[in-house]
Amino acid sequence: MKKTALLFVISSIAISLAAHLFFLFEWAHGRYMTGNGDGLAQMVVFKSFLFDQYKQGNFFYSYAFGLGGGIYSQLGYYFTTSFVFLASFAAVLLLQFFHLAGNADPLFWANAAVFISAVKLGLIILTASYAFLYMVKNRASAFTGAVLYGTSVIYFRHTVFWEFFSDSMLWLPLLVAGAEKIIREKRPGLFIIACSLTLFNNFYFAYINLIFIAIYVVFRWFIHLDDREASKWEQFRMFFASGLISFGISAVSFVPAVYGFLNNLRPPYDQPVPLYDFTDDILFSSRIILLPAAFVLFLFVFSFYQNKTFRLFAGISLLLGLLHFSPLAASAFNGFSAPQNRFEYLLAFTIGGAAAAGLSGIKSIRRKEIAWSCLFTVLVYIAVIFREDLDLSLLRNWSSLVLLFLTMGAFIAAGLRYRKSLLVLHGCLLASAVFVANTYEKYVLSESSEIKSVSKSYLTSNDYDGEEQRELLENIKKDDGGDPYTRIDWMNGVRNNTPMIQKFNGFSAYSSILNKNLLLFYWTDLEVDMGRESVSRYATMGGRANLYSLLYGKYYMREKENASDVPYGFEKTDESKHYIVFKNNYTLPFIRTANTVYSEKDLDNAPVLAKEHAMLKGIVLENPGEKAKPPTSSDLMGQTKLKMKGASYENGVLNVTSESGGIDLIPPDNVPKEGDYYVTLYLKSLAKDQFFNLKVNDYVTSRKSNKSIYKTGVYNLTIRVPKAEKVSIRLPKGKYKLDNLKLYQEDYQTLKQASAKKAPDARMNWKQNKLLIQYQNNNGGRYMVLPVPFEKGWEVTVNGKKQTVQKANYAFIGFSIDKGKNDIQLAYYPPYFKETLAVTVIGLAAGIWYSRRRKKLGS
Incomplete structure (x- = not known):
């Protein structure tokens, strides 16, 4: 038994390494086994981030995760409780202890990806071998079936992306x-x-x-x-x-x-989901699952169905194969959301089981069955070739045919019981699995999906994490005196997790699971435009100075060519060849107290500018006792002239007839020149499938197609632009539903008054999941509010008495405080x-x- 176990371990590792040969070669040339989309935007970033958090003994909460969040629950979908990651964490920690590994940054995890994958695939083959051996009682058959499962293309697709x-x-x-x-x-x-x-x-x-x-x-x-x-x-x-x-x-x-x-x-998926879609070619070109030729051959060996184990795995395989062609099934496996083909590894497993069962009984098949099996298999392949009109000059197509005939030859020899022919068949299947894996890695993943662009030079460039950017960020930290809570609005392109990559407190995050309160804050409560419509993300404050000040946003960093639209009150403090940094002159204290209380309900239909003023003047709560009359903001549309430019507007429909047209708003002359305009509108494209950009003066924001699974379903927008003689709304050619057009002006007097107030005399210490505050409440403030997102799991005691943590200012933490001395302890634990x-x-x-x-x- 020990020798058998050792043989399985060695064989599993050997096959795994062979299946990774392409990516091992790429690693030797400075290219990595990780996707240039979510791989670089999330996978290596979250591993680097969690490694740092766990190393510090911080398992539950991080102020540096977006605007702050519970990492245990919000990253539970990713790595927080992944045993593979936890084992990797322990291994890297051990290597660091012996000075065999350096800083575990995203570049490190990109480097390590191929080795982690090789170990994981070896374990997958090993566990599958154990399961199949229990059922077929034949070591070689069990191992070969396990290899077909482990090296299936969906393993590499999933692992890379x-x-x-x-x-x-x-x-x-x-x-x-x-x-x-x-x-x-x-x-x-x-x-x-x-x-x-x-x-x-x-x-x-x-x-x-x-x-x-x-x-x-x-x-x-x-x-x-x-x-x-x-x-x-x-x-x-x-x-x-x-x-x-x-x-x-x-x-x-x-x-x-x-x-x-x-x-x-996450908005509900509102597109029709068809029952079946047979467009995917699972014999030659599928990116999700490719049927091994041996499996197709075995399906037509009808005596195999007398073997109950084969019948079991073949039957489930046929069911899962049909479900692969059903978007409705893909939706069901995705929690009845948008169809996603993520379950096909189940089919790879049952194919492996069917292959193992077939191989264990191949000695008993008759010659006639061999002939019929080969004939039916060839007919199936020919039918697919003609149906798909395949180009047989392509490597992936003709190599599939070569593998078919090699497998068929070995199958015939094994069925005819030639000496050592069964061993040759096993060898053919193992070699084919390794060949398909490496071919898929090269042509589908590396070249077609641009994985070859993920290299050391890219990960250390300004496109991802450049030295020039890091130097400016270090300068900011020095200029700020090392304040650990300062937030910087900087994002490298569309990489929302830039703050986690470059290790600063930012205004952006990209994760499939985020705090619902924050998303509502962005989408509906304050209508903060992010410059890019997308679910699972938030970013920036839409250039709105009030929000930056409220959320402790001290700095604003941009590429020089994109630095024309700077938030009000920010002035230049630093620059480099490609970047420029601005500092907020009106930052409010991290700890704020309030006497004036406003009700969310009273502000439901108020302009977002009135909501900002309410947060600056006091605190906004869901269910306050005593409450003040909310601030108001006047709509200037009644005094504003409208001019059409390459468009017509009738019955709420804007028809843009030129390549770029829309409406010009000419505000009245009596508006103060200093400050910003807030343009509020309802905007929805009437095209079935049109991605488009909305431009308001120099500000540009993108909107998803109505068919996109990543659209927010939010059409009420607020765009902040600096005051100018006119506000130009521009859209590409097409028809749009445009309604509720309003214009507000902000002179920032409320912000200036709020920032002029003396900061509370408070001391604060934040360690891991606990925040300690000592505050002398001499001004009689009723509430304390912090720029820390509200979520279930926060507990607070004030002077030893437990208080209720309230959702304040739509998405943040607020709680009652006592007069005089306040010893406050906030602690976060994952929900329940x-x-x-x-x-x-x-x-x-x-x-x-x-x-x-x-x-x-x-x-």
Whole structure:
């Protein structure tokens, strides 16, 4: 057994390294195995960020995550509880201890990606080999089937673009093996372990894996593989109890992560989802799943279906194959949201299982079956070639045919029982899997998806993380006296996670799960335009000086060619060859107190400018007791002249007939010249599929197509522009719904008055998830408000008494304070963390007890 285990380990590592040969060669030439989209924007960034946080002992909250947020729940979709990442963290920490690794920045993680992937793939092949060996009792067949699973193209697609996606492939074989242990041996221990691991690791892929296990168990109820299997009722009881215990064990991770997901804001997908779409070619060119030629051959060996294990895996494969062509199924596996083909690794697993079962029984097939199998397979390939009108001069197409005929030759030889022909077939399948993996890496990932552009030179350039930018950021920190809470508005291009890359407190974040309150703050409450419509992101303050001051935004950094539209009150303090830095003259204190209280409800229909003034003058709460009359702002449209430019406007529809046309607003002459205009409008393209830019004077913002799955569904916009003789609204040729056009002017007198007030006499210390404030409340302020986002998990005590943390100023923290001395402690824990930690401990105890009990009953 030890020799067998060692052989499997060595073979798994060898195949994994062979399957990564292309990316290992790329690594040797300074190019990396990570995507130039989310790979560089999220994967390496979050790993670098979390490594730093965990190394500091900070596991729950970070002020540097966007505008501040709970990293345990909001990044739970990514790496916070990923066992692969946690193992990587431990390994890198050990290397750093022995001075064998330097700073674990994004460049480091990009460098390490291919090695982490090689280890992970080796483990996937190993776990799949264990599961298949349990079922087919043939080592070579089990290993070959595991290789077909592990090296499937979806593994490399997932790993390159969204690295944590492929972690789920590690737990799936263990879940199946655990299910088989329950069905055959009435022993739930492995299933509890595997189910707990997948639930703890990632709630999203746990959802997909558990759907698969439910399908698998239903198939098993109809296809019995062992005469001593437990009855359906007994199986149901064990699966139910084991699942319940697993949810308990994983509760400390699963519940906060799911809460974060539910507290996210994602518009419902409103496009029609078709039942089927057969356009993907899974024999030659699919980017998601490619059927191995051996699997197609085996499907037409009808005697194989007498083998119940083959029948099981082939049947599930056919079902999953049909579901691959169904956008509706893709939507269901994505939580009934936009269709996403992320579940096909399940199909890769069942294909591997079918191959393992077929290989174990190939010696029993008849010659006639070999002929029919080859004939039907060739006909299928010919039909696809003609249907798709394939260009057979392309490498990926003719190489698929070469692999087909090589596999077919080895299959015929094995079926005819030539000496060592079965060994040749195994070798052919392993070599084919490695060849397909490397070919896919080169032509589909590296060249077609531009992964080859991800290099050391790019990651150290000004396009990503340049020395020139870092020097200016260091200058800012020196100029600011080392204030650890200062926020800087700087984002490198459209990389919203630039602050995490360059290690400063910023105004932007890009994550699939974000604080719902912040997104509402941007989208609807304050209508802050980000310069780019997109879900899962927020950025900047739309150039609105009031908001920068309220959120402790002291600095504004831009490329020189994009530095014309600087927020009011910011003046130049530094510059380099390509960049320029401005400093806010009206920054408000981090800790602010308020006596005047306004109601959110009273401000519901007020202009966003009135809401800004309310936050500057006092505090805005959801359910205040006593409340003041809210500020007002006058709409200037009644005094404003409208002129059409290359467009007509009738019944709320703007028809732009020139390449760039729209409306000019000519404000009245009696408006103060200093300050800004706020232009408010409802804008929606009437085209079915049109991405477009809205330009208001020099300000440009992009809007998604109506068909985009990343559109926000928000059409009420507020654009801030510096005061000028006219406000020009420009759009590309087309028709638009344009309504509720309003114009407000801001002279910033309210901001100047707020910034002129004396800062509260307070001392603050923030360490990890706890914020301590000492404040002498001599002015009789009723509330304290902080530029820290409100979310479930914050607790506050004032002078030893627990207070309620309130949502203040639409998305931030506020709470009552006492007169005189205030000793304040704010602490953040993930939602329901303490309760779920207790459930996890109970679940572990229950799991140990139940597994031992079933083991005794079974023996």
